[in-house]
Amino acid sequence: MDKTFFIDLTKCTACRGCQVACKQWKKLPGEETENWGSHQNPKDLNGNTLKLVRFSEVEEDEKMQWLFFPEQCRHCVEPPCLDAMTVPGAIVHDQETGAVVYTELTAKEPDKDLFRMSCPYDIPRLNEETGRVVKCDMCNDRVKAGMLPSCVKTCPTGTMNFGDREDMLELAEERLAKAQEKFPDAELVDADEVRVIYLVQTDPDSYFEMLSADASSIQKGPLTRKQFLAKLGRPFK
Ligand code: SF4
Ligand code: SF4
Numbered sequence: 603m604d605k606t607f608f609i610d611l612t613k614c615t616a617c618r619g620c621q622v623a624c625k626q627w628k629k630l631p632g633e634e635t636e637n638w639g640s641h642q643n644p645k646d647l648n649g650n651t652l653k654l655v656r657f658s659e660v661e662e663d664e665k666m667q668w669l670f671f672p673e674q675c676r677h678c679v680e681p682p683c684l685d686a687m688t689v690p691g692a693i694v695h696d697q698e699t700g701a702v703v704y705t706e707l708t709a710k711e712p713d714k715d716l717f718r719m720s721c722p723y724d725i726p727r728l729n730e731e732t733g734r735v736v737k738c739d740m741c742n743d744r745v746k747a748g749m750l751p752s753c754v755k756t757c758p759t760g761t762m763n764f765g766d767r768e769d770m771l772e773l774a775e776e777r778l779a780k781a782q783e784k785f786p787d788a789e790l791v792d793a794d795e796v797r798v799i800y801l802v803q804t805d806p807d808s809y810f811e812m813l814s815a816d817a818s819s820i821q822k823g824p825l826t827r828k829q830f831l832a833k834l835g836r837p838f839k
């Protein structure tokens with residue numbers, strides 16, 4: 603059955619349990635990091651970090667406030683990255699769970715920039731050692747065995763939730779109504795287009811410029827996402 607994450611950012615404490623749990627389940631190595639003036643480490647997603655808790659500090663009502671954003675692939679309902687592929691089998695869209703899974707055949711794609719360029723959320727990264735392009739796979743092996751994704755299982759605050767899509771949409775609406783009592787600008791981001799739905803308490807851009815696909819006309823390379831999708835003959839949503 604079609605699965606969905608619901609991630610309630612009003613509850614996240616940035617403990618980074620999810621980030622570590624992802625590395626543990628995927629057997630990915632830790633990385634040497636450096637102090638770059640933020641608690642966010644590493645600085646960005648990369649070939650060995652599929653889940654990253656982003657930190658931002660914003661001023662609201664003349665008070666400084668931390669915003670935390672545990673980022674991962676959104677498992678798009680209609681994945682633009684899948685349309686961009688030229689190597690059959692490099693990306694598998696599991697019709698049972700909805701997971702978008704990158705395979706070892708991503709290493710055969712002649713233009714690996716295609717993956718990242720086509721993604722409205724700037725998610726895929728090259729693993730330099732294996733030559734594969736990688737990202738979160740929804741822990742599809744765990745889900746098929748009746749378990750929760752590793753990051754969801756670990757989260758101690760109720761931020762990360764996972765289940766059948768209808769149940770998650772219902773939970774998201776309930777939490778949104780509750781959040782709006784305290785944060786009138788709270789919203790659900792891109793809920794119809796993705797299987798990882800974030801509840802934000804303020805403008806998504808305050809968390810990160812690519813949290814919402816709306817901000818993705820930002821120039822990331824030789825083409826904007828809009829230009830790229832126009833080349834593929836897809837509408838820009
Ligand atoms: Fe990592 Fe699995 Fe969570 Fe994806 S679902 S971020 S692969 S732990
Ligand atoms: Fe593909 Fe990006 Fe959507 Fe993930 S978020 S399915 S990488 S287009």
Ligand code: SF4
Binds near residue numbers: 613614617619621
């Ligand atoms: Fe936030 Fe939960 Fe991840 Fe901790 S485990 S950083 S509370 S989403």
